[in-house]
Amino acid sequence: MNRFVFSNFLSIKTSRVFVPLRSVGLRGQDAPFSGTMAEVKAKLIDHFGLEEGYKPVPKSREHLLKHVPKLEDLPPRSMQESFTYAIIPFSVEKTLQDKYVALFGHIRMGRLMEDMDLFGVWLCYKHLKIPKLPEGVHMPYTFVTILVDKITFTDIQTVITEDIRLSGHISWVGRSSMEVVVWLEQKEKDVYKKITRALFLFAARNATNTSAAPVNPILPASDEEKSILSGGEKRKKRRQKVAEESIFKVQPNDCEQSIMYELYKRTTPLQTMELNVRSLPKNCRWMSDSYIVNTFPCFPEYRNAQYTVFGGFLMRNGLEISWVAARLYNKSPAKIKHICDISFRSPVSVSSFIKMVAYVVYTQEQYIEVMTVADILDSTTGEQMTSNIFYYTFKAPSAVPEVLPRSYQETMWYIQGRRKFRYSLGIDEE
Known part of the structure; x- marks a missing residue:
């Protein structure tokens, strides 16, 4: 299941705010701003050549299959290169408040889960670099969410009137799979405070979602990136172990x-x-x-x-x-x-x-x-x-x-x- 949603997109101008990488796990230069989540959705539709508006038969993407690269044609990427952030501007966009508000003025966490999933797709796109892709050709990929790992929420009480920030990067890759870490924070007195962190696992597929597609390997740019990458390998092994020992496959201990x-x-x-x-x-x-x-x-x-x-x-x-x-x-x-x-x-x-x-x-x-x-x-x-x-x-x-x-x-x-x-x-x- 690819995770692109078709909807009406907001067009909101916001001031650029830089996020120090140390605030979310990496260190180095300031993170680039990807815009509001509405703008992120619009960019994904544009980069992947999708269409707004309903059509009984979706636009064919078979012509993009010839542009799916081979693994050896993909240069290594650092985690730093996929790091970015986006915001949900509740403080200036009142119509968003009606969509997201829960009881007693809090934010509906389910709505934020939708945004985190879509933001994960954006990070997958940011990680990809295809040197041989001709200019003007849309990205010959789709991304499928395989699973969401453990998510732990802090005791922050969300409010519908303050901005939400999503940030993250690719934390591990296989041949055609990518682990993505996403942080969710809300502004409180000009300081963003953590709501949660989530780990998504995506599979890269070709343009028609008929077979796996390779992704750029990770070449750690620092000791911290090496540590994060090592953690991804451990999580992969744990997921395999849990699947093998599922209560629905083997008897209880x-x-x-x-x-x-x-x-x-x-x-x-x-x-x-x-x-x-x-x-x-x-x-x-x-x-x-x-x-x-x-x-x-x-x-x-x-x-x-x-x-x-x-x-x-x-x-x-x-x-x-x-x-x-x-x-x-x-x-x-x-x-x-x-x-x-x-x-x-x-x-x-x-x-x-x-x-x-x-x-x-x-x-x-x-x-x-x-x-x-x-x-x-x-x-x-x-x-x-x-x-x-x-x-x-x-x-x-x-x-x-x-x-x-x-x-x-x-x-x-x-x-x-x-x-x-x-x-x-x-x-x-x-």
Whole structure:
């Protein structure tokens, strides 16, 4: 799923503000300003030769296939060369406030996730350098979001009247994949303060999204860039390890099997051996009673360059339905603290229906772990296929009721939720 969204773009003149690289991880010269996020979107449409306005059949990009370079034709790039920043100018653009505002004057985090995803595509474009690309020829690439790694939010209370700044750079590359780090900050008394940092993994594809396309290798320009690149290699190995040891592929470890047995003992009454009789302990709730469902159609408004659904749109809806699930479970406000391993499994047609189910799968003290599954519903056949799985950690003002599984499948979700929760909080694995 390429991440280009077609929309009406703002045209806003802003003063240029330089961002010291040390504020976001790199060191050296000041970072270049890419403009407002509306201007970034417009630039992407222009550079990739896309079209505004709806057309039943998208413009063909097959003529660009001959310009896809070979790996050996791509010069190495430093991380410094992809570093840039953009802003969302809430302080001067009042119409943006209506689009982004949440309850009590805060900013909708789901909307910001959309912007971070699109900004990640812009950073991928900034990294690419194709010396043999003829002048005037559009970029013969598309970019597909593979996953979003752990995202941790600070305690900053966002406000709708102050500017947001997005900044970042490429932090690791494979042959056709790129890891992108994106920082999100908001201005407070002329100082930008961190809201979160996110790691996106993108796949580079050719102009028609039919095969992989090579990307420029990274040649670290400093010891700090070497350290960042090494961290990218470690994260790649961790992702491979987690995928191989998924609860849906291999059986739980010894510690988790002990937890499963304790759950069984706590919820099975000793006075009867009747099949399927379960007992709910005090101040606990069944997982099967702790979920919400939302089904909605997709429209061309949410399309990308391939006329499939823009991934940021799915991330926004996943976060917002998960927040509702956490709020209703605890019956009090819950603040998003972590997002863990958003995965994209398959593209979503703009003619599809999306069914999102948000389950509370694990709780601990003040924390609520929500697993949200996005399924594609075929409106003609009724067939259902999972497109995305999201894991969110919310924090409530006080301790929350404990959620407990009633079936074996729910117990697997409980164990998986526990794993995601521990990873989000940086708790060592058993």
